[in-house]
Amino acid sequence: MVRCLREAGGNPGRSGHRLSIEAARVVFDAREAVARLIGAPDSRQVVFTGNATEALNLAIAGVLEPGAHVITTSMEHNSVARPLRYLESQGVGLSVIQTGPAGRVDPGAVARAMRPETRLVAMTHASNVIGTVQPVEEVARACRERGVLFLVDAAQTAGCYPIDVAAAGIDLLAFTGHKSLLGPPGTGGLYVREGVTLRPLERGGTGSRSELDMQPDFLPDQLESGTPNFVGLAGLGAGVGVVLEGGVEAIRGREEGLARKLRDGLRAIDGVTVYGPDDDRHGRTVPEVGVVSFNLDGVEPSDVGYILDSEYGVLCRVGLHCAPWAHRTIGTYPRGTVRLSLGFHSTAADVAHVLGAVGEMAAEARRGAKR
Amino acid sequence: MHVFVVFPSTHEAMRLDHLLTQAGIEHDLIPVPRALSASCGVAVRLKPELEERVRALAEGGGVRTEGFHRLGSEGR
Numbered sequence A: 001m002v003r004c005l006r007e008a009g010g011n012p013g014r015s016g017h018r019l020s021i022e023a024a025r026v027v028f029d030a031r032e033a034v035a036r037l038i039g040a041p042d043s044r045q046v047v048f049t050g051n052a053t054e055a056l057n058l059a060i061a062g063v064l065e066p067g068a069h070v071i072t073t074s075m076e077h078n079s080v081a082r083p084l085r086y087l088e089s090q091g092v093g094l095s096v097i098q099t100g101p102a103g104r105v106d107p108g109a110v111a112r113a114m115r116p117e118t119r120l121v122a123m124t125h126a127s128n129v130i131g132t133v134q135p136v137e138e139v140a141r142a143c144r145e146r147g148v149l150f151l152v153d154a155a156q157t158a159g160c161y162p163i164d165v166a167a168a169g170i171d172l173l174a175f176t177g178h179k180s181l182l183g184p185p186g187t188g189g190l191y192v193r194e195g196v197t198l199r200p201l202e203r204g205g206t207g208s209r210s211e212l213d214m215q216p217d218f219l220p221d222q223l224e225s226g227t228p229n230f231v232g233l234a235g236l237g238a239g240v241g242v243v244l245e246g247g248v249e250a251i252r253g254r255e256e257g258l259a260r261k262l263r264d265g266l267r268a269i270d271g272v273t274v275y276g277p278d279d280d281r282h283g284r285t286v287p288e289v290g291v292v293s294f295n296l297d298g299v300e301p302s303d304v305g306y307i308l309d310s311e312y313g314v315l316c317r318v319g320l321h322c323a324p325w326a327h328r329t330i331g332t333y334p335r336g337t338v339r340l341s342l343g344f345h346s347t348a349a350d351v352a353h354v355l356g357a358v359g360e361m362a363a364e365a366r367r368g369a370k371r
Numbered sequence B: 001m002h003v004f005v006v007f008p009s010t011h012e013a014m015r016l017d018h019l020l021t022q023a024g025i026e027h028d029l030i031p032v033p034r035a036l037s038a039s040c041g042v043a044v045r046l047k048p049e050l051e052e053r054v055r056a057l058a059e060g061g062g063v064r065t066e067g068f069h070r071l072g073s074e075g076r
């Protein structure tokens, strides 16, 4: 990114001088890398935004009009929930598919909720509260059969869980740069299947078709108005390069192993409740990403988080995690949970350290309860 | 004389640039000459004898162009 500012400090796509062309090349490389990672047949169909929230808003507002109907789930982040609730107030019909406490959506329930006027199913790929991965392939199939567009929120999965938009039949996929794509904050984007047309949220400033007063009708320009964050995109391109080199399957295998170790270890501690995907009787069948939520009896999540940070150097997020619907679904509203996230750089030693820390805190809490 | 390729968007120009670099085909990226009108401000400049190869590469790679034009080397 530093090299990018020094050597590519022009505005990509606004002029033909050397620095501008270098900047355009950086954006192109990032686009190609993301397209390869998610199986997009053509990188033109990947548009960059400031984050996943912007991408989700673009997709949702770009498709839905008053009178249309949209289906979502009770596991959504408020980056999906709020735009949908807003549109509901503007005359869009909204159905929310309720899941059980494991957070897994029943694709049959989604199909049954479809109506003649259903335009869109919007759903997270993996929960940011409990890590449950959703059966997006089955939902995609139901959408295709009914001619309904399918939007996937891949904020928690892009880079750490395999995604192939073409093979799965996903029409729209939102991603964020700052999580498993190993990029900087302030980067993200939306994949738009060829043939799907979205109404832009913003117009102007594309550098192309400067003589026309109308927004270009081709991607990526149609949905990318204004100077892009190409310094951030340099970081995103580099991050995705690291992911592609490591291989998503390998990254996923490692993170899943660590998540299970963490989940099992926490569950074995007296006084700890772990939420989310569970072993079922036939073995582990619910896939998950490295996000584990728990609570400690008799201690508020905020206190657990504070002690983990100040005494053990473990940084976690406590509370509702921008997803009150998901907390209602798993029965932790309004208290919330303590959420531990594993990533590319997490190790078995980190997991052991956290388990030791929570074990000590649980023992302390039990002593306190006896007094 | 040179051939100038112009594009609807910067993305397409970058894509052709990428394909040509991969194939080891000599070319320059330059501001679109005044004599040409194009949607995007960057053009690819080639030696005329490369035109057929580049057309084939562009087509094969799904690059959208707004045409190949022959002009003097300075774009006039």
Ligand SMILES: Cc1ncc(COP(=O)(O)O)c(C=O)c1O
Binding pocket: A050, A051, A052, A053, A054, A077, A079, A124, A126, A127, A128, A153, A155, A156, A175, A176, A177, A188
């Ligand atoms: C499932 C989910 N959706 C959406 C978002 C929003 O992403 P961003 O912060 O990039 O807007 C997040 C993360 O914060 C998330 O976990």
